Amino acid sequence: MQTGDVTTPFGRRSMSLALVKRQMAIKDPDHNTRIEKWKVFRDVCEARERLGIQDRALAVLDALLTFYPHGELDSSSGLVVFPSNAQLSVRAHGITESTLRRQLAALVEAGLILRRDSPNGKRYAHRSRDGEVEQAYGFDLTPLLARAHELAQIAQDVVAERTRFRRTKEALTICRRDVRKLISAAVEEGAPGNWGQVEAVYVGILARLPRYPERAQIDLALDEMQLLRAEILNILEMQLESENMHGNAGQDDRHIQNSNTESIYELEPSSGKEQGGNPEDERQAKSEANGGAKAKPEPIKAFPLGMVLRACPQIADYGPGGRIENWRELMKAAVVVRSMLGVSPSAYEEACSAMGPENAAVAMACILERSNFITSAGGYLRDLTRRSERGEFSLGPMLMALMKVNDPGNRRTA
Known part of the structure; x- marks a missing residue:
């Protein structure tokens, strides 16, 4: 039985130094070493x-193992199998001979089997009088036995890597869903x-x-998405803390807003005649303000000024x-726009009371953009x-829709 030495291929198949190195690297396994062939x-x-x-190539290797008569690979029993190409093709689910040759070469290249070619290139075995195989020429399965531990370790690494990849993808999917829904909720509910x-x-x-994507790309995307999610939650958390701090003073803020000498309402004449407004509307607004029959909700927070100006240039x-x-200049500009568009002072005053002066100014800016x-x-x-x-x-x-309409890229492609 020839194992552990270097052999050259028969016929036109060339020999390479890489093949010599691989054959020399395969050490003869211990005679007591046995491994289940299907586990390998x-x-x-x-x-x-x-x-x-x-x-x-796996189908061809499976076929080769079926020609090995024992359930365990054992060097003492001989590890060379010698089926013909026709027999191999049948057991490899009928693949063509050209494909069979390529895959056999791939198994040799991968260091999973060795060729033990006879002088004439045929595959056969010499047997003793008792029928025992003394010398065989064909495909040597010794590398599978010698590398059994290495192959098991590689298989474990691959399985662990596959598990990590799957869990990373799952984490990215969940993080992506969180970010998408947090953005949608913030926009829909008008969070600054x-x-x-x-x-x-x-x-x-x-x-x-x-x-x-590869796992490294998934890891990078997950890190970026997690940072984005943390940033969104940080913004929302600061807003909630700010609302909690000012929640108890909400009613007082509105009274101060209406009595402050620097109020936005004093930036324009208060007479309905001066602005062309309806006196009846003025009286009705004052009556509602003085009667206090209906409590108004606390004004919502204003959006970032830069975002407003991009949406409403x-x-x-x-x-x-x-x-x-x-913001002071925006509120002054909103008063001018209010007058230009024919909005009565009472209507604007009600908007300031309901939304807050900043948001009322933003609403006027949005109305200006959609005035047509x-x-x-x-x-x-x-x-x-x-x-x-x-x-x-x-x-x-409303702001998000106007930002899409007024985006410079959209205007260039329109």
Whole structure:
């Protein structure tokens, strides 16, 4: 039985130094070493990608193992099998001879089997008078026995890596779902924040993932998505803490708002005649304010000024010097726009009371952007005010829609 030495292939098959190195690296296993052949085969199947072989090569290896008569690989029993190509093809599910030859070469290249070629290239065995195989020429399965521990370790690593990859993908899916729903909830409920930029970051993370990503790419995307989720939760947490701090002083804030000499209402004439407003509307508004028959909800938080100006760029034309740099200037510009669009002072005052002066100014900026589609700006603002009082209105979706319309990229491609 020839094992542990270097043999050269028969015929036109060439010999390489790499093949010599692989053969010399295979040490003769101990005579007491035994391993279940199908266990080794399962390990090879798990390690297939690491070994660089295809599923067809596994079918050929499976066929070779069926020609080994024992259930365990044992060097004392001889590890050379010598089936013909026709027999191998049948047991390998009928693959063609050319495919069979390629896959046998792949198994040799992977260091899973060795060729033990006879002088004439045929596969056969010399037997003793008792029928025992003394010398065989064919395919030597010694590498499977010698590398059994190594193959088992590779198989375990592959399984563990596959498990880690699957769990990483699951974690990314959950994190992606969290970010998507948190952004949607924040926009729909009008939470202050630059949600357009957050949305762009979210889309960018997903866009960098290829169709069939590797684990390193999944890990990177998960890290970025987790950071984005933490940032969103941090923004929302700060808003909740701010609301809790000011929640008890909400009613006092509204009284101060209405009595402050620096109030936004004093930035414009209060007479309905001066502004062309309806005196009846003025009396009705004052009657409601003095009667206190209906408590108004606490004004919602204002959105970031930069986000408002990106969504409503036209309002900047009515600011000092044709630009707006702070909320005070935005509220002054909103008063000018209110007068220009024919919105009565009482309607704007009600909007400020229901939404807060900053959000009322933002609403006027949005109405200005959509003025070509709004028949009555005053009626539209009153409708928004009533919906805000009922808790049914949020500026978030309106601003997000205008940001998409006024995005420079969209205007270039339009």
